[in-house]
Amino acid sequence: MKNTKHRRKLIQIFLLTASFLFMITGLLNGEAQTVLAKAVNICLECIGIG
Amino acid sequence: MDKRKLVQALFAFATNAHVQGFYHGAIYRGKLKSACVPGLNCYSCPGALGSCPIGAMQAVEGSTEYGFSMYVTGFLVFVGLLVGRFVCGWLCPFGLIQELLHKLPARKIKVPKKADNILKWVKYLILLIFVIFLPILTADKFGISTPWFCKYICPAGTLEGGIPLLLANRPLRQAIGFLFSWKLLILALVILSSILIFRPFCRYLCPLGAFYGIFNPVSIRRYQIERSKCTKCGLCSAHCRMDIDVCKNPNSPECIRCGECVKACPTGALTGMAIRPEPQDSRCNDKIAD
Numbered sequence: 001m002k003n004t005k006h007r008r009k010l011i012q013i014f015l016l017t018a019s020f021l022f023m024i025t026g027l028l029n030g031e032a033q034t035v036l037a038k039a040v041n042i043c044l045e046c047i048g049i050g
Numbered sequence: 051m052d053k054r055k056l057v058q059a060l061f062a063f064a065t066n067a068h069v070q071g072f073y074h075g076a077i078y079r080g081k082l083k084s085a086c087v088p089g090l091n092c093y094s095c096p097g098a099l100g101s102c103p104i105g106a107m108q109a110v111e112g113s114t115e116y117g118f119s120m121y122v123t124g125f126l127v128f129v130g131l132l133v134g135r136f137v138c139g140w141l142c143p144f145g146l147i148q149e150l151l152h153k154l155p156a157r158k159i160k161v162p163k164k165a166d167n168i169l170k171w172v173k174y175l176i177l178l179i180f181v182i183f184l185p186i187l188t189a190d191k192f193g194i195s196t197p198w199f200c201k202y203i204c205p206a207g208t209l210e211g212g213i214p215l216l217l218a219n220r221p222l223r224q225a226i227g228f229l230f231s232w233k234l235l236i237l238a239l240v241i242l243s244s245i246l247i248f249r250p251f252c253r254y255l256c257p258l259g260a261f262y263g264i265f266n267p268v269s270i271r272r273y274q275i276e277r278s279k280c281t282k283c284g285l286c287s288a289h290c291r292m293d294i295d296v297c298k299n300p301n302s303p304e305c306i307r308c309g310e311c312v313k314a315c316p317t318g319a320l321t322g323m324a325i326r327p328e329p330q331d332s333r334c335n336d337k338i339a340d
Contacts (some may be wrong), residue, residue: 008268011268012131012268012270015127015131015268016128016131018124018127019124019125019128019131020128021124022120022121022124022127023120023121023128024124025121025124026110026120026121026123026124027121029116029120029121030115031116031120031121031122032084032085032121033084034110034113034115034116035083035086035101035106035109035110035121036081036084036101038093038101038106038109039083039084039094039098039101039105039106039109040077040078040083041077042077042094042211042215042222043093043094043105043197043207045196045197045200045201045229046092046093046094046105046200046204046207046212047092047094047207047208047211047216047233048201048207048208048212048229048230048232048234049222049225049226049227049229049230050201050229
């Protein structure tokens with residue numbers, strides 16, 4: 001049980017670090033701008049028209 | 051109205067507060083849309099203030115510059131790690147819509163365990179095939195591809211975006227074709243099945259639920275059972291709307307953290323979404339399962 005908890009803690013730390021690294025890398029690469037550019041226009045495909 | 055419904059309604063409103071969009075048949079075009087909301091909420095919904103993470107992921111994959119979205123994946127891993135499918139149970143507008151539909155009077159259907167065990171894997175296939183692989187693999191020579199899930203499956207886009215926009219925007223109505231009929235058919239099936247089955251889209255089709263579900267067993271906030279208090283009465287499982295054997299697997303990937311099991315537990319053995327690892331009155335680790 002103690003091992004399981006320890007292992008889970010390690011997984012959590014790894015995933016937390018990875019998620020921050022992913023988000024920061026994505027932001028630095030300008031992905032948020034790509035999301036914005038897509039989301040501010042009506043996505044015809046998303047609503048079933050395109 | 052119970053606490054969860056109130057949170058669901060408030061969150062749905064907070065993330066879709068561009069009310070004038072419904073009247074004018076236009077969407078919000080501000081900078082907030084560069085950020086994702088945690089739930090399935092089409093960014094072409096006239097009220098949407100943020101971006102749907104599944105739509106955003108496909109938008110990045112289908113753009114000329116990127117093949118994979120670090121930004122959206124990082125966001126989803128972060129949210130999943132914090133709370134797992136709590137998002138589905140408390141923060142997703144489309145989950146709320148399905149729950150309200152399920153309140154309509156009709157004979158309810160309990161999906162047989164065998165079928166449920168097979169169908170629940172469909173959402174993982176949809177995540178892999180329609181959200182990740184197809185948008186990446188079918189990019190044209192400019193790197194642009196179709197948002198496969200949004201285009202061919204997502205009923206939330208049709209309901210939250212398509213129908214309100216078409217009702218208020220006459221030029222858009224001229225463009226209706228076969229695709230819209232197909233998406234209306236999917237939406238109709240999801241609506242009908244939601245009346246009969248509790249959250250069928252979340253159980254079997256939602257790629258966002260599939261993604262968050264992967265993190266349920268390791269999420270920072272999750273359920274715990276104190277075995278010394280558990281009488282194995284089975285009330286937790288009996289109250290579970292997602293048909294999970296809570297006593298056996300309180301952090302199943304199918305759990306949407308609605309908290310019905312915690313409310314039903316007569317001995318307080320089940321701790322809901324505790325951030326601290328141990329219940330206060332227990333110092334014996336081997337008596338706690340999570």
